[in-house]
Amino acid sequence: MTREEITQQIIAARLAKGFTWQELAAAVDRPVVWTTSALLGQHPIPPEIGSVLAEMLGLDPAAVPVLAAVPVRGGLPTAVPTDPTIYRFYEALSVYGGAIKELIHEQFGDGIMSAINFSVDVQKKPHRGGDRVVVTLDGKFLAYEWNRAT
Amino acid sequence: MTREEITQQIIAARLAKGFTWQELAAAVDRPVVWTTSALLGQHPIPPEIGSVLAEMLGLDPAAVPVLAAVPVRGGLPTAVPTDPTIYRFYEALSVYGGAIKELIHEQFGDGIMSAINFSVDVQKKPHRGGDRVVVTLDGKFLAYEWNRAT
Amino acid sequence: MTREEITQQIIAARLAKGFTWQELAAAVDRPVVWTTSALLGQHPIPPEIGSVLAEMLGLDPAAVPVLAAVPVRGGLPTAVPTDPTIYRFYEALSVYGGAIKELIHEQFGDGIMSAINFSVDVQKKPHRGGDRVVVTLDGKFLAYEWNRAT
Amino acid sequence: MTREEITQQIIAARLAKGFTWQELAAAVDRPVVWTTSALLGQHPIPPEIGSVLAEMLGLDPAAVPVLAAVPVRGGLPTAVPTDPTIYRFYEALSVYGGAIKELIHEQFGDGIMSAINFSVDVQKKPHRGGDRVVVTLDGKFLAYEWNRAT
Amino acid sequence: MTREEITQQIIAARLAKGFTWQELAAAVDRPVVWTTSALLGQHPIPPEIGSVLAEMLGLDPAAVPVLAAVPVRGGLPTAVPTDPTIYRFYEALSVYGGAIKELIHEQFGDGIMSAINFSVDVQKKPHRGGDRVVVTLDGKFLAYEWNRAT
Amino acid sequence: MTREEITQQIIAARLAKGFTWQELAAAVDRPVVWTTSALLGQHPIPPEIGSVLAEMLGLDPAAVPVLAAVPVRGGLPTAVPTDPTIYRFYEALSVYGGAIKELIHEQFGDGIMSAINFSVDVQKKPHRGGDRVVVTLDGKFLAYEWNRAT
Amino acid sequence: MTREEITQQIIAARLAKGFTWQELAAAVDRPVVWTTSALLGQHPIPPEIGSVLAEMLGLDPAAVPVLAAVPVRGGLPTAVPTDPTIYRFYEALSVYGGAIKELIHEQFGDGIMSAINFSVDVQKKPHRGGDRVVVTLDGKFLAYEWNRAT
Amino acid sequence: MTREEITQQIIAARLAKGFTWQELAAAVDRPVVWTTSALLGQHPIPPEIGSVLAEMLGLDPAAVPVLAAVPVRGGLPTAVPTDPTIYRFYEALSVYGGAIKELIHEQFGDGIMSAINFSVDVQKKPHRGGDRVVVTLDGKFLAYEWNRAT
Amino acid sequence: MTREEITQQIIAARLAKGFTWQELAAAVDRPVVWTTSALLGQHPIPPEIGSVLAEMLGLDPAAVPVLAAVPVRGGLPTAVPTDPTIYRFYEALSVYGGAIKELIHEQFGDGIMSAINFSVDVQKKPHRGGDRVVVTLDGKFLAYEWNRAT
Amino acid sequence: MTREEITQQIIAARLAKGFTWQELAAAVDRPVVWTTSALLGQHPIPPEIGSVLAEMLGLDPAAVPVLAAVPVRGGLPTAVPTDPTIYRFYEALSVYGGAIKELIHEQFGDGIMSAINFSVDVQKKPHRGGDRVVVTLDGKFLAYEWNRAT
Structure with a gap:
């Protein structure tokens, strides 16, 4: 279970469960840009926060220590973004x-x-x-x- | 005389004459980020403003219509900037x-x-x-x- | 189930079922270029339209909220297209x-x-x-x- | 005198003389998109048209046969355009x-x-x-x- | 089942069954370069031809409409080919x-x-x-x- | 005087003097594709042929030994050609x-x-x-x- | 079963079984650089040699005709190698x-x-x-x- | 006078004077591959050798200390060479x-x-x-x- | 089982078991930068060390000879790193x-x-x-x- | 006079005058790596230091304010260095x-x-x-x- 796989699960679970990013941020009392970028794989998520988010999103508890590790950050799909x-x-x-x-x-x-x-x-x-x-x-x-x- | 050549002259003249970007912006009463980016070749400069700046910086008056044309904008030296x-x-x-x-x-x-x-x-x-x-x-x-x- | 996976399913299902893009667009009363690009993954598809298309194409209903999310748009397979x-x-x-x-x-x-x-x-x-x-x-x-x- | 050098002269001369692209196209009775792209180096310009344009823009008559040759077309400055x-x-x-x-x-x-x-x-x-x-x-x-x- | 997957199956099946490209072309009475490039994924294959080839090569009949669709053509693995x-x-x-x-x-x-x-x-x-x-x-x-x- | 500079002179001189590539090839009794590619810098040109071409095109005689050296061949302006x-x-x-x-x-x-x-x-x-x-x-x-x- | 998949199996099997490249080359009486590059996917391997190697390395016999086909050669993982x-x-x-x-x-x-x-x-x-x-x-x-x- | 400019002068002078690389290497009693690559800008050339070569090739004596400095080596014109x-x-x-x-x-x-x-x-x-x-x-x-x- | 797959298993197992890199290095009495880079796939790991690490991290013993082979080193995910x-x-x-x-x-x-x-x-x-x-x-x-x- | 032109002059003048980087650093009492990188165009050089260096190296005094401006830093000639x-x-x-x-x-x-x-x-x-x-x-x-x- 890599961080990338967990990020894909988070993206799918958020849509399936209908949470807004703001709701997820409010649940852990962190700024919404920080929370969103962390859930998209750009920041480590401390275990106490990661546990809350993992439960809300239905992730395997084994994801929590992976979320807590410092990820390899950055990297748009292409050097010049297309979106x-x-x-x-x-x-x-x-x-x-x-x-x-x-x-x-x-x-x-x-x-x-x-x-x-x-x-x-x-x-x-x-x-x-x-x-x-x-x-x-x-x-x-x-x-x-x-x-x-x- | 291309826009690129004029931009090089502006960069050199500003240092030689010791103007700040803020002083140049104030002289033409435009926002400083706009003025700086325009002088660096990213916006057309209306002739009445271009004339003032050309005189302050000692540019050839023939630069004024070139400054007034819409430039080819953007383009960092490399797709991923190095500075x-x-x-x-x-x-x-x-x-x-x-x-x-x-x-x-x-x-x-x-x-x-x-x-x-x-x-x-x-x-x-x-x-x-x-x-x-x-x-x-x-x-x-x-x-x-x-x-x-x- | 990512948007990319759903797009692959749409492409395969359309050929298997023999729908034209025009028929799909007519079924949801939207312009054909819009409908085609949306089905190819370039626009969010409102749930009421997404449901119709999902049923026509035999997609899992869970695809509907994924289709309704704003996708990461654009991105030809190579910067210079080959087709x-x-x-x-x-x-x-x-x-x-x-x-x-x-x-x-x-x-x-x-x-x-x-x-x-x-x-x-x-x-x-x-x-x-x-x-x-x-x-x-x-x-x-x-x-x-x-x-x-x- | 290469085609690229002549294109640079055309760009500068048009601004200095204050012609619109429409005026240049009208002078030679050709569609304006064709005329503009040709003057920007993308099409050969037949000598009888090239002579008129060269005179209007003050180009050296020796430019006329170079303008009449088929150029190496295309080529944005970068594969993904920045302007x-x-x-x-x-x-x-x-x-x-x-x-x-x-x-x-x-x-x-x-x-x-x-x-x-x-x-x-x-x-x-x-x-x-x-x-x-x-x-x-x-x-x-x-x-x-x-x-x-x- | 994408066109790319079918192409991989064709490549493997041809070697396993020992057909030459010429034999496959002769079976459908089409030029050999056309047939080879079509089987390698570069041309749509009309259903009546696709059915013959699918049977010879042991492909799933569901491949026939996918082979009949216009593919995304071209695209060497790298811009400068290495083979x-x-x-x-x-x-x-x-x-x-x-x-x-x-x-x-x-x-x-x-x-x-x-x-x-x-x-x-x-x-x-x-x-x-x-x-x-x-x-x-x-x-x-x-x-x-x-x-x-x- | 590099080979690249001589190639630019050849291109300009051919247009100014109005020779066809076929005429240049005929003058030295070589195949026209060979002659054209050689004059465009892709092959060494033996001195006896180089002298004839240099005279026809009005090149400096000092170009002859440079034309006779094996050039660095190939190299389109971009890996994927744009023309x-x-x-x-x-x-x-x-x-x-x-x-x-x-x-x-x-x-x-x-x-x-x-x-x-x-x-x-x-x-x-x-x-x-x-x-x-x-x-x-x-x-x-x-x-x-x-x-x-x- | 593509050539790439067989190459991965060869690499793994050689380490698991502890053969040197020299031993594999000796077994088929071919030069060691040729044998190594062929086993790494760069040359077709004639069936009689392929059969010996497949048996030594425990490959599926169906690999033999794939090994015998001319592969798509070359191609370092990056244009400038990193190893x-x-x-x-x-x-x-x-x-x-x-x-x-x-x-x-x-x-x-x-x-x-x-x-x-x-x-x-x-x-x-x-x-x-x-x-x-x-x-x-x-x-x-x-x-x-x-x-x-x- | 940069090393690159001196290299261009060396290339031109060698052709004009008709020296072989072997003759230049023999004159300074160094291996011919070393001498050729050094003259093409890839190695520093000790002053006593640089003086001999500069005289043979008619270079300005001021080139000698530039030739003696360690150059920025390597660098084909493109990552994948075209010649x-x-x-x-x-x-x-x-x-x-x-x-x-x-x-x-x-x-x-x-x-x-x-x-x-x-x-x-x-x-x-x-x-x-x-x-x-x-x-x-x-x-x-x-x-x-x-x-x-x- | 490729070296890349083993590296992914090591990364996941280390987080799951909560070892520091320093602890892993101490267990095999090697410098910590060497041990970390080796476990990340950049150095061969001698079998006696590999066995210890494989047991600590719960790897399949068949990984040991793969870890002992010289890997293809280097290679950041992009030429310019993004992390x-x-x-x-x-x-x-x-x-x-x-x-x-x-x-x-x-x-x-x-x-x-x-x-x-x-x-x-x-x-x-x-x-x-x-x-x-x-x-x-x-x-x-x-x-x-x-x-x-x- | 751009910073890049001044850097080229510095490189040439240092070789012609025979200064070591250490001597230049000592003359202005700054660390040698800082001084070298600054002279190679990577740091602004305060005017009092710039004046000393300009005199030692025989630069035009007009270079001093250009050296004092913050340069566009970084940028190897290629993303992967070749030297x-x-x-x-x-x-x-x-x-x-x-x-x-x-x-x-x-x-x-x-x-x-x-x-x-x-x-x-x-x-x-x-x-x-x-x-x-x-x-x-x-x-x-x-x-x-x-x-x-x-």
Whole structure:
């Protein structure tokens, strides 16, 4: 039973049982983007949370320690994503990535936005021209520093 | 004189003259992410704005109509970006893309976040663990609709 | 039971039962291109339509909620398609894509043809030199606009 | 003087002189999509037309025989196009290509839409939800036939 | 039962039963290259022919309608073929493709050799230096013509 | 002066001077496919032939020894060719390559068609359905043999 | 039962039964590199040899005709091999390939080393600095010749 | 003046002056494969040797320290080489690489053939079936050993 | 039972039984990085060690000879790794690889760090700014030497 | 004057003037790996240091502000490096990357080694079997934490 197999079972079970991602997140009191990405195989799920989710979704209890291990993360099916909903974010990076880099350096200096000490939020917000999807990427600034262990 | 050549001149002139991107944006009263991405070759620049920027940066006036044409947008140097500051956004998409897709569908139904009716914002925000880079992607929700011209 | 597995079952069942795509579309009163692409795994199929199709094709009723979920869309088997019937459209894009882009900008200004608020039509039309395949791509024009949620 | 160099000169000269693609097409009385794609390097341009265009755009007369030779056609800068205006057509092929193939076979039998005996049209059409880009791909149906020279 | 699975069964059954491709072609009175490529999954096989072949090879009769459907054609395992016998043809295209293009244009004008109205022949011919493989590719010339449906 | 630079000069000079490939081949009494591919950089050109061609095309005499050296052959601009005239041959290989391999083995045994002891011919042949392009690939059969130097 | 499946069985059976490749080669009195590559799926194995090997390795007798068919050869798992023992040969080609080409042309004229009329040998040879792996590639020289069938 | 530019000058100068690679190697008393690969940019050339070669080939003396620096080695123009003379070695690796790996392990144990403590030799050897190209790859066996600095 | 299948069983069994990699390494008295990489399929495992590990992890004893064979090593799932923990090492190579090469040549001369006579160590070391991961790559220097067997 | 052009000038000037990387690092009192990678275009160089280096290497003073800007980092010429000295590090990642990931998680929990708060060291260390290259990668451990700006 690999993590990939468990992820496939989770996807099927959620649809069969009719849970929303929000309901699953609420059941374990964790942020919904975190919970969804964890259930899709991108984060380890602590055993006490994994047990709750496994029971809700009817997974074999043996899945719990596998869910608790750090998975091999990431990896879209293709380097350039094909699903239109996901692709638009790749396109935004392709069009605005250079500008975002320049402005991080202008505002913070040399460094990066961490994708590890990091959170993502997805919100529905109103606009007279139609509702908007607002995705916030929020990561700690990490300055390039040349340090070594003491 | 291609748009690519003008972009190279802009990059060099900005460093030589010591303008910040914010100063260039302020001079033309446009959002700084828009202005930066436009100067990096990703948007057409209306002639009245292009003239101001061309003068500030010492570009040949013949650049103005080229800047005003719609460019061929996008295109990172490689499909998977190598610059660490840009890569972290690709990684975030690789790790969280599936979850963002699921939650857009759960909150809005079938459709996408537009990357055309769209804006990006880069902010520096405080946190007790260190300043954070907060990037907001804000696009109109577009529902899948099967329409045809009348 | 993943969407991909259901798609394989649909393809096999349609041939075994001898339905045309047009018959399947007529049975659910939806456009034939939409119906065909949905059955090939590219659109969610509302449960009331999914039930009809599942019964016609002899699918397990448990397929209905899976068909109703938004699928991961797109993705030709290879980035450059190999099937000659599909390849000719890629070739047309390769040869005429630049011109189409220029003329959209000339007629509409800076923006794109939406592939979401969009429909496709395939027609057989006569010509003295032989019948012609006429494919109409019809998408809403979306102007580049820099908006943000209110 | 290669065809690629001449194409670059045409792009620059058109912007500098302020011609629309429609004006250039009208001057030589050819369809605008054909004229635009030819000027972008995708078709040979007969000398009598090439001479008119070369004069309008201020090209060296030595360009005329190069324009008249059959070019190496096609070739987007990357296998998956990055420009959003062009990408949407690739996405449409990725999402609807399978369905288009099925329906060509259902309506015509085994064969393809020719991309050689072919024309493209770009129209602006009204819709209460906003103007629409309507692109018509119109190619002769070619049946798979196993023939040999006599 | 997909077409790919049937192709695998055909390959195994032919070896187990010891038929040559020529014998299979003769049994259905079709050209041997056509028959071989069809049995390898590249052409639809009309039911009356498919029934004969299915019986000879011991296939399930349910394979007949699947064989009769237009398959997704083409697609070598890798973009550059690795099998030496197939690779030599890719190499010939790599070395002589430019010259063939030039001479088609010189002899016929602007256009292509059709790969649809097309046949292939493989012959063994003598030469004092050793037998030769003579492969003839024979396709209708298609001129670039800008036509549209009436 | 590299071979690639000389090839570019040959292409330009041929168009400017208006020679056909056939005329160039006749001038040196060599087969036209050989001559064309050699002038496009795919074969060494013996000095006595190179001198004639260099004079006809107005090349610097220093080009003659470069033309006489064995070039780095092959290499389409992309692994999958984009030019439609060349692509059809790749498509033919993609669709019929497996069958050609099987039939070479059935007729000759285990081995390949040489692409070195090899010739190509391009002919225009009549057919009631329209003229046909007939390309003949003719290579020595090479059997797999496990030999070693004595 | 495909050739690939039989190859997997051979690999497993050889380890389980503890045969060396040399022992298998000796049993059928063929060169060890030939025997090993054939058992790894790269050459047809004549039935009389295939029967001996199938019995030694405990394969199903039905494997014998599959082993006797010409396989689809070649194809490393990735275009650039990752296994260090195999990679060093790719690296040698990357570093010395240009020189080997030049020297084949200098010693033999225009042509290639055949990889079909060809043998490989692997030897362990002493050196005061440590034993050396000596791999000899021995192929017939094939001159570029423009011949056609008579 | 980069190493790549010097390599281009060497290639051109050698043809213009008519030196064989063997003559250049003899002039500096080094093995001919080493000398050829070094002149093609794959090895540093000690200054005393570089001076001799620079003078023979008419290079600027400033090239000598650039030739003496360790170059960035390797790198065929494409991952899969296209030149037929070079490709055959890639094909041999593709067909025999697995067998060579197995036999190195069988004869030597776990480890590799070094491509650093390594030499290559190209010989012309007779055979009644025609001259043969014999390429010997000779590298030190390196056993996998888990060592660390003291 | 292939090595890949055994690796999957090891990964699952370790999580199910709750062993740390350190415990497994201690049980066989081997370095922990070596043991972990060997259990992940990258090194042959001598039978006496393999037997101990197979018993601890509940593997079939038939796995022992498969574990003892030299595996096909290496090969990340994609050429550019996607897992963030692994990617950072690729990024370090992308940013610092050129400098490391220059300094190896400056300190040692022309040559490489062996990845065969090699060890890796992972340590947790303190720093006032937070614990640090210290990975030491320790390989024998191998000078480029042109030797041949005696 | 782009950063890439300045990097090329630095490489050429260092060889022409005969400076070691260590001498350049000592002149500006920075670690040698940092200085080398910065001079190879991977880090911004503060103006006071840039001025010293520009003078030593004879660069145009206008290079100083370009050197001081944050560069687009990373990017080996190919995704899989070809230079043997650099490749061995890629190979080490390919063979040991999975084990390093597992052990970071076992020792530190879920997270990564930072490549930003990071240093690299290259040392020559003795061993009775020959000198060893010891490369130490030393990065801050970053735990996966789900934080957001306050």
